[in-house]
Amino acid sequence: MGGVRHTTGRGRGINIEDLFGGTGGFETSPPPPSEYPVSITLEEAFSGADRRLRMQDGRRLEVKIPPGVDNGSKVHINADRAQGNAFYLVVSVKEHAKFRRQGKDLYVEVEAPLDDAVLGGELTVPTLTGRLALTIPKGTQNGRRFRLAGQGMPALNNSANNPRSDVDHRGDLFATLKVKLPSELTDEETDLFRMLRDKRMNPPELENAGENGAKDGVEDEGTGKE
CATH class of the missing domain: 2.60.260.20 (Urease metallochaperone UreE, N-terminal domain)
Incomplete structure (x- = not known):
């Protein structure tokens, strides 16, 4: 009890634990x-x-x-x-309710009115630091994705003893456009959509362009072969 002891020939006891630091x-x-x-x-x-x-x-x-x-x-x-x-x-x-994360990149969906998608316009995109303006071109299709460089998550450089973060190298934010169709139309708007549909379904026929295929100052350059 109290440690392992060894007795010498002279009867003196030596505590082995004392020699090895008590362990x-x-x-x-x-x-x-x-x-x-x-x-x-x-x-x-x-x-x-x-x-x-x-x-x-x-x-x-x-x-x-x-x-x-x-x-x-x-x-x-x-x-x-x-x-x-x-x-x-x-x-x-x-x-998160809005953002989806994949590594350093973030993904978000942004609604766009039909007229902005057709004619082009400016939208507001949410980020984790505020909001940014995004200009979309005319004829933007539903589901088109826009990349906002440097608006994603910061890179993490995490060592075992000294966690650090390199906030100068961030991922990107990808905004996916969701075209929002109008739920209610006035009678005038309905008539305009009907007119647009009729025009697109029945495009005007082109008149004969003449012998050289030219009309209104536009020339057909052909295939470029002599």
Whole structure:
């Protein structure tokens, strides 16, 4: 009891634990870091977040979650490694109502009135830092995707002991156009759509262009062969 002792010929006792630092000749290694889940919003993943944790010994610890973390990212917290208090925060990012994330890129759907899709116009696109103006050309089809460079998530450079974020290299934001058809039309608008349909279904026939195929100052250059 009380340690392993060895007796010499003179009767003096030597405590083996004293010779090897009281550990029986083996150095004890700190336990491996534990992992604890933490849930954050997409906005917090974009800009970074602070969390206040309560340790088992009653201490409170302020920790920082760097920008750019994603689902499954591990943030190393070195509270007190010697006492086995080092641990990882395993990040879970909540789903967003508007944005869908894929790596550093974000995806969002933007509604456009029918007249803007046909004639061209300017739309407002939401981002995680505000709103941006997007000019769409005339004849823009439903489902067309526009790329807004540098409006995605920041890149994450997360080392084991020093989490850092490189916010200078961001992903892109892809805005998908959803053309919104009018749900109610006035009688005048209905007549205009009928006129447009009739014109598109029955285009005017071209008159004879003459011997050289020229009309109204427009010449047919042919195939370019002599």
